[in-house]
Amino acid sequence: MSSHVDFVIIGQGLAGTALAWRLLRCGRSVLVADRARGGSSHLAAGLITPVTGKRLAKSWRWDELYPEAVAFYREIEADTGTTFFHQRPALRIYGSEAERDECVRRSTSLLRGLVRPDASVRDDWFLAPLGAFEMGAARLDVPRYLDASREHLRAAGAYLAAEIEPRGIELTATGVRIPSLSVEARVVIFCRGFDADADPWFGAIKFNAAKGEILTVRIPGLAEERVVHRGIWLAPVGIEVFRVGSTYTWDPLDSRPTAEARAEIESRLREFLRLPYEVIDHQAAVRPVIDAGFPVIGRHPHVPQLAYFNGLGSKGSLLAPFFANQLAAHLCGEGGIEEKVNVSRFLVHPQPPGG
Ligand SMILES: Cc1cc2nc3c(=O)[nH]c(=O)nc-3n(C[C@H](O)[C@H](O)[C@H](O)COP(=O)(O)OP(=O)(O)OC[C@H]3O[C@@H](n4cnc5c(N)ncnc54)[C@H](O)[C@@H]3O)c2cc1C
Structure with missing residues (x-):
């Protein structure tokens, strides 16, 4: 039957x-x-940001997709009595003067209401000689x-x-x-x-699937609550515990962590993190890109x-x-x-x- x-x-x-x-x-x-x-x-790190890429593009159909995502996840939180959706500004450290100028310019046009070009950064934690901007963002604890x-x-x-x-x-x-x-x-x-x-x-x-790898790191003394972007991202997930990633590679498409990806993530992390850290986990998966x-x-x-x-x-x-x-x-x-x-x-x- x-x-x-x-x-x-x-x-x-x-x-x-x-x-x-x-x-x-x-x-x-x-x-x-x-x-x-x-x-x-x-x-998945569950990061949701309105601004992407080197050229500070506005995320595709942000004005339609984001309100729907917020309403949806809030509704499921209420239905399940669980908290997993966190709306919190994210920080993006400027990589160049051109990027900073572009952000200032766009903050009054395409990205109006989405970015604040002059955010504060703790310089005992992060290397940010040109400063940073803040964007309204969210993180889904997937x-x-x-x-x-x-x-x-x-x-x-x-x-x-x-x-x-x-x-x-x-x-x-x-x-x-x-x-x-x-x-x-x-x-x-x-x-x-x-x-x-x-x-x-x-x-x-x-x-056109793309493999991605993420490290989990412990950073004693770091209490940053925002996700920090600087080429890669650093996302707080617990007390002094952060996830950092991610890489993009196309061959082979498997879920085996690699020494190359770990080295790449660590080298990019050291470009903006001033504090010592310890790697406590390393994982990989394949993004379903079509x-x-x-x-x-x-x-x-x-x-x-x-x-x-x-x-x-x-x-x-x-x-x-x-x-x-x-x-x-x-x-x-x-x-x-x-x-x-x-x-x-x-x-x-x-x-x-x-x-
Ligand atoms: C390193 C990395 C970082 C990422 N970071 C982010 C991020 O910050 N923000 C973001 O939004 N997205 C992020 N993503 C992307 C995100 O993971 C994907 O967009 C999303 O997970 C795709 O979901 P899906 O349900 O389509 O596929 P999947 O998550 O792959 O789910 C498919 C499911 O189907 C099951 N399945 C397959 N075949 C069968 C079968 N025959 N029978 C039964 N079950 C089956 C699988 O077991 C799996 O559970 C990241 C991805 C990677 C790899």
């Missing part, structure tokens, strides 16, 4: 978790299955958010620690059947992040009972709530998918398996 749900979600990273909450809000029944290992969300969500789903009978073999999914006249779980559903949504094993339906989508880092969502163009939510790149914390909302509304028959992020774009010549 199979049980029936409206939606099965494969993967409980940032994508699958936000989508599960949104679908539950629409009053639909959901089952989330996650193989409980791997994935990039467990490593493991805590995912754990609280998982417990909520589990209590509602909507979570299973299980691996779903995509090739084992059977298409039926009204939806799908997953024999290994004895479950039938109207739609299965693939929220699998980066996975080297291509599945038969969405496997044609090409990743295209230029924009999300990819929607139903399969030929197999509408299969859908996709991926491509969150290096900004899953900011992007997931907005695009989970768009996809959930679409799956519930209440809206379309924007062309730019529509998965159909990436499956130009697809054929149904066997077709």
